[in-house]
Amino acid sequence: MSKGAYYLITLSLGLLLLANHHLGYSIGDSIFKMLGIPSKLQKGNTGFHMPVIIGWILIITGFIGAKNYYRPTSPQILSRLVLGCIVFLLLSPYVSEGLMFLLKYNAAGRNSMDISNSSCYVRTEENKLLADCSFTIYNYGELDQIIIKPTLSYEMLGKEQIDFGVNTLALEPHRKMNIRIPFKGTPKDGSYSMGPVKDVEYDIEVIK
Incomplete structure (x- = not known):
């Protein structure tokens, strides 16, 4: 050479x-x-x-x-x-x-998908917190459904501890999908923060 x-x-x-x-x-x-x-x-x-x-x-x-x-x-x-x-x-x-x-065409586990361009807008409504989240899912393989919820850190929301409920998403195999979905949560200390949050991570469970 x-x-x-x-x-x-x-x-x-x-x-x-x-x-x-x-x-x-x-x-x-x-x-x-x-x-x-x-x-x-x-x-x-x-x-x-x-x-x-x-x-x-x-x-x-x-x-x-x-x-x-x-x-x-x-x-x-x-x-x-x-x-x-x-x-x-x-x-x-x-x-x-x-x-x-x-x-990853034939894959079906958690590693067969990725999430990008994730952001949430957090707001209050009737003593609840709502996180309107949007993100892109790359379902490389054959996943059909996942259970998902955002994990917003203390620093992201003024050091509050937020426990958001989960949502179930139906996925199309071998597709890139743009998702917009709300999540409900209640801060344990009773205080609220509002505004956009970028680069949000998620807890994801694969439904088999």
């Missing part, structure tokens, strides 16, 4: 760490999570996002190396590298989504 090929592989690995997949965060974050490595290192008041740092080092190294190696035989290598990087970053969400539907 030529030295130029190694530079292109280095560039591709850097792009892979920085590119976003269909769930809205970087592939590098997913790789670090899968390996059990924290993607963010905190030192005092300064945080270091390791996939970004490593990704940029690989991109700069691979880009400059490939440009210098191929320029004598391919004068247009700079524009081709730039165009290739842009196309890679633009297509990565669509490619990752397609791969997940393909790889």
Whole structure:
């Protein structure tokens, strides 16, 4: 394998760490999570996002190396590298989504689905809290139904403890679905907070 090929592989690995997949965060974050490595290192008041740092080092190294190696035989290598990087970053969400539907086509457990773009608007109504939540479900496999409820942390709602009731959702196999659904809850301390909450997580139970 030529030295130029190694530079292109280095560039591709850097792009892979920085590119976003269909769930809205970087592939590098997913790789670090899968390996059990924290993607963010905190030192005092300064945080270091390791996939970004490593990704940029690989991109700069691979880009400059490939440009210098191929320029004598391919004068247009700079524009081709730039165009290739842009196309890679633009297509990565669509490619990752397609791969997940393909790889998990016959799956039926909790790992056969993902949730993204999740947010809730919390409001009061007749001494109850209502969370109007919206999110996107990727049902890669063959799930039919799930039981779901939001888990809103103390920090999200002014340090209240909220116990929301569950809802049952019917799912269509192998489909991406945009869901909007209300949840009812009562804060244990009797106080209320209102407003939007982003990046909400959910407790999910698969109905078999």
